[in-house]
Amino acid sequence: MTAAESLRTAGHPIGEVYLARSEIAARVGELGEALGNAYVGREPVLVAPLKSSTVFLADLSRALDCDHAVDFVELASYGSGALGGGVRLLKDLDIPIVGRHVVIVADVVDTGLTLSYLARTFSARAPESLSAVTLLDRPYRRLVEDVPVEHTGFTVPDELYAGYGLGLDERWRALPDLHVVLADALPAALAS
Amino acid sequence: MHGEADQTQRFRAFCGSVPPRFANPAELECARIFDWYGIPWEYEPRSFVLECDPEGRVTRAFTPDFFLPEQNLFIEVTVMKQSLVTRKNRKLRELRALYPDVRVKLFYRRDIERLAQRYHARGGNHAAHLQLALGETMFPARTPLLRECVDSTMTSPPGRMNRPSGTTSDGNDGGLLT
Numbered sequence: 071m072t073a074a075e076s077l078r079t080a081g082h083p084i085g086e087v088y089l090a091r092s093e094i095a096a097r098v099g100e101l102g103e104a105l106g107n108a109y110v111g112r113e114p115v116l117v118a119p120l121k122s123s124t125v126f127l128a129d130l131s132r133a134l135d136c137d138h139a140v141d142f143v144e145l146a147s148y149g150s151g152a153l154g155g156g157v158r159l160l161k162d163l164d165i166p167i168v169g170r171h172v173v174i175v176a177d178v179v180d181t182g183l184t185l186s187y188l189a190r191t192f193s194a195r196a197p198e199s200l201s202a203v204t205l206l207d208r209p210y211r212r213l214v215e216d217v218p219v220e221h222t223g224f225t226v227p228d229e230l231y232a233g234y235g236l237g238l239d240e241r242w243r244a245l246p247d248l249h250v251v252l253a254d255a256l257p258a259a260l261a262s
Numbered sequence: 263m264h265g266e267a268d269q270t271q272r273f274r275a276f277c278g279s280v281p282p283r284f285a286n287p288a289e290l291e292c293a294r295i296f297d298w299y300g301i302p303w304e305y306e307p308r309s310f311v312l313e314c315d316p317e318g319r320v321t322r323a324f325t326p327d328f329f330l331p332e333q334n335l336f337i338e339v340t341v342m343k344q345s346l347v348t349r350k351n352r353k354l355r356e357l358r359a360l361y362p363d364v365r366v367k368l369f370y371r372r373d374i375e376r377l378a379q380r381y382h383a384r385g386g387n388h389a390a391h392l393q394l395a396l397g398e399t400m401f402p403a404r405t406p407l408l409r410e411c412v413d414s415t416m417t418s419p420p421g422r423m424n425r426p427s428g429t430t431s432d433g434n435d436g437g438l439l440t
Binding site for chain 2: 156157180181183184186187211213214215228230253
């Protein structure tokens, strides 16, 4: 029995595989090649927001055939502050990015709000260039259009997903394939 | 109602003139999201006439919930499942047909759920909180009279009354209604 089947048996709302690990691996390899060609000799800094992007970043980093640095940021959780607060970095970059080529590595881009915030924040630090690569994209859900997405893994339907680093309430991140989450069953699953 | 006047003072990105009186928790949650990201927003700043009777009296109108001035984008919030928003989508289609220069999008409950998915709150199950807030136990919606009131901000279709102001002609998002 696979991990997903075990979870399903236990009542978790894990649906069918949407992207198998082999499909993801193949596409990440292509993204790595594309990035390698784009940044040859430039030593980019790959920056991933914690935590959902970490698996993608790990694979992308190993697929990238040019020297590069890796760093992470962590954003304050939405809803963790009082009304009137705002998004902010809980963990900032360790690497100065002045004059560097920065590539934001996102798990999903949909409204573009988060990526736009990161782009604005990093742009203020005078990098040489700034772009983004996302594993999953929902361009039809954009609220903010000025996001620097230059490479996309998969344009996906309007579903919730789990696995390959994506999770909900710290669950299901470790699933090796990307699964659709059965949204109708979520409230019960979250309450448990 | 949600979002009392004293709360309005604490919205840092609110840039409207009339304090918002949210119709349901989902609208309040959306306002918080825009605020969280520092995206300037207004609440129901404009109504769009969809239909007039032969005497020119407004019989149907549509008031999107939010306007994001920096994006030049109206947002209509829905807590319905995407499969159940046919009626709302029809209204948006009408609005687009009458006001082709106006950009408007639906903000689905799923958009908010995704936010919960990505940024669950520390020390609490905020995702579950959002699920509950957006669940089926919604507060009663305002009356149609309030929601579609004909007021001083009413905008009419081109050729009927006045054209909407402050809009550009960069087109609409065709993917919304699919």
